[in-house]
Amino acid sequence: MSKIGETTLQLDLTALEHNFRYLRAKIAPTTKFLAVVKAFAYGSDMVAIAQKMEQLGADYLAVAYAKEGSLLRDAGIKTPILVLHPLPANFDEIIDRCLEPSLYSKKILTEFLDVAKAKNQKGYPVHIKFNTGLNRLGFNETDIDFVAEQLTDKKEIKVTSLFSHLAASEDMDEKPFSLNQINTFKKISQKLIQKLGYAPMRHMLNTSGIINYPEAQFEMVRSGIGLYGYGNDAGVDSQLKPIASLKTIISQIHHIEAHETVGYNRAFTSESSRKTATLPLGHADGIGRQYGNGKASVLIHGKQAPIIGNVCMDMIMVDVTGIDCKEGDEAIVFGQNKSAEDFAAGAKTISYEILTAISQRVKREIIAS
Structure with missing residues (x-):
C-alpha cells in the first residue's frame, strides 16, 4: 500500500471481493x-x-x-x-x-x-x-x-x-x-x-x-x-478481511514533564516525563470523545499508543513514550492489523459505529489489485 501524507481511509477492493466470495459460498448457488x-x-x-x-x-x-x-x-x-x-x-x-x-x-x-x-x-x-x-x-x-x-x-x-x-x-x-x-x-x-x-x-x-x-x-x-470485513464473531472475523484502514501521521512530538497536562480541560496529567504525539484527526473526523482518556489506542511501528486527554475536534494526542518514532511517521487507527472492532471495544461500542462515523473530509484511497 502507498505511503500516506495525511489522514487517509484506504479501501482494499481485493479484500471486498474476498469477503463477498466467502459469504457467497455459504449460500446456495440459486x-x-x-x-x-x-x-x-x-x-x-x-x-x-x-x-x-x-x-x-x-x-x-x-x-x-x-x-x-x-x-x-x-x-x-x-x-x-x-x-x-x-x-x-x-x-x-x-x-x-x-x-x-x-x-x-x-x-x-x-x-x-x-x-x-x-x-x-x-x-x-x-x-x-x-x-x-x-x-x-x-x-x-x-x-x-x-x-x-x-x-x-x-x-x-x-x-x-x-x-x-x-x-x-x-x-x-x-x-x-x-x-x-x-x-x-x-x-x-x-x-x-x-x-x-x-x-x-x-x-x-x-x-x-x-x-x-x-x-x-x-x-x-x-x-x-x-x-x-466483520462477522460479529471471532471465528468468522478470522475468515474475513477488513476492507478499510484508517491511517494518519504524526504532526508533532512533545516531551512533557511530570505534573504537566495535555489537552482541553487538562484532562490528562502526567505522573512522569512522557513523550506525546499529536495526530491530525479528531471528533470532526469520526473519532468521538468517547475514545479519549485511554479508552482507545493507535498503532505506531506496531506498538500501542493510547489516546490521552480529551479528543479535540481536529486532533488527538497519544502517548508514544518508549516508541521510536518521529514527526511524519504513520499511525494506524484501525485496519488489517488492528481491527475496528478492537478500536471500538475500549469505548464499549461496536465496529459499525466507528466505521460509519468516518467523516467525508477524510481522504479516501482505493486500493485494488
Missing part, C-alpha cells in the same frame, strides 16, 4: 445476494463499493434513504436498489430514479400507491417488510389481510419481495428467539403469497444470519458488515 451499501457503504466509499459489487455480480444493492440511491444512479449503477427506509417526501424521486421502496406501514403503502397511480406506473417493483420481533419497521402479522387487500388487482405496483429482519442473529443465546422470528416470517409469507396469487422473493438473513441460520436463506440474503 440464492440471490443483496449487498448493503447504505451510510456511504459503512463509512467507506458508496460508489466504489457499489461498482465493485455490480462487477462481482451482486443481484441487489440496498440503501437506507432515497438520496443514497440517487447518488448511485448518478454514478451509473444499474443494479436494482432497495430503499430500506423510504419517506413519503421522496416517493417521486424513488420512482424517477428507478429505486425500489420497502413498504412497511399502512400509511407508507397507501401513499406510495397514490404516487404510483399519479405517475401512471404499471407493475412498479416494491418490497413489503414485516416486523417479526425487532420492533423497528414493518407490518405486523395482523396486517396481512390489509396488505393483501391493498395489493389485489392494483396494476400500479407489484411485490418483488417479502422480507423481515432478525434481531439477534449473532447471539446464539438468543437462538430460540431467532428461530421463532424465522418461523413467524415463514407463516406470514405463506399466507400473503396465497392471497397474492404469486410468489415474490423472500429474504431475512443478514451477515450473522447467513453464518448461523443458512436453512433460512429463502430466495435471497442480505449482507452489510460482513462485506466490510
Whole structure:
C-alpha cells in the first residue's frame, strides 16, 4: 500500500471481493445476494463499493434513504436498489430514479400507491417488510389481510419481495428467539403469497444470519458488515478481511514533564516525563470523545499508543513514550492489523459505529489489485 501524507481511509477492493466470495459460498448457488451499501457503504466509499459489487455480480444493492440511491444512479449503477427506509417526501424521486421502496406501514403503502397511480406506473417493483420481533419497521402479522387487500388487482405496483429482519442473529443465546422470528416470517409469507396469487422473493438473513441460520436463506440474503470485513464473531472475523484502514501521521512530538497536562480541560496529567504525539484527526473526523482518556489506542511501528486527554475536534494526542518514532511517521487507527472492532471495544461500542462515523473530509484511497 502507498505511503500516506495525511489522514487517509484506504479501501482494499481485493479484500471486498474476498469477503463477498466467502459469504457467497455459504449460500446456495440459486440464492440471490443483496449487498448493503447504505451510510456511504459503512463509512467507506458508496460508489466504489457499489461498482465493485455490480462487477462481482451482486443481484441487489440496498440503501437506507432515497438520496443514497440517487447518488448511485448518478454514478451509473444499474443494479436494482432497495430503499430500506423510504419517506413519503421522496416517493417521486424513488420512482424517477428507478429505486425500489420497502413498504412497511399502512400509511407508507397507501401513499406510495397514490404516487404510483399519479405517475401512471404499471407493475412498479416494491418490497413489503414485516416486523417479526425487532420492533423497528414493518407490518405486523395482523396486517396481512390489509396488505393483501391493498395489493389485489392494483396494476400500479407489484411485490418483488417479502422480507423481515432478525434481531439477534449473532447471539446464539438468543437462538430460540431467532428461530421463532424465522418461523413467524415463514407463516406470514405463506399466507400473503396465497392471497397474492404469486410468489415474490423472500429474504431475512443478514451477515450473522447467513453464518448461523443458512436453512433460512429463502430466495435471497442480505449482507452489510460482513462485506466490510466483520462477522460479529471471532471465528468468522478470522475468515474475513477488513476492507478499510484508517491511517494518519504524526504532526508533532512533545516531551512533557511530570505534573504537566495535555489537552482541553487538562484532562490528562502526567505522573512522569512522557513523550506525546499529536495526530491530525479528531471528533470532526469520526473519532468521538468517547475514545479519549485511554479508552482507545493507535498503532505506531506496531506498538500501542493510547489516546490521552480529551479528543479535540481536529486532533488527538497519544502517548508514544518508549516508541521510536518521529514527526511524519504513520499511525494506524484501525485496519488489517488492528481491527475496528478492537478500536471500538475500549469505548464499549461496536465496529459499525466507528466505521460509519468516518467523516467525508477524510481522504479516501482505493486500493485494488
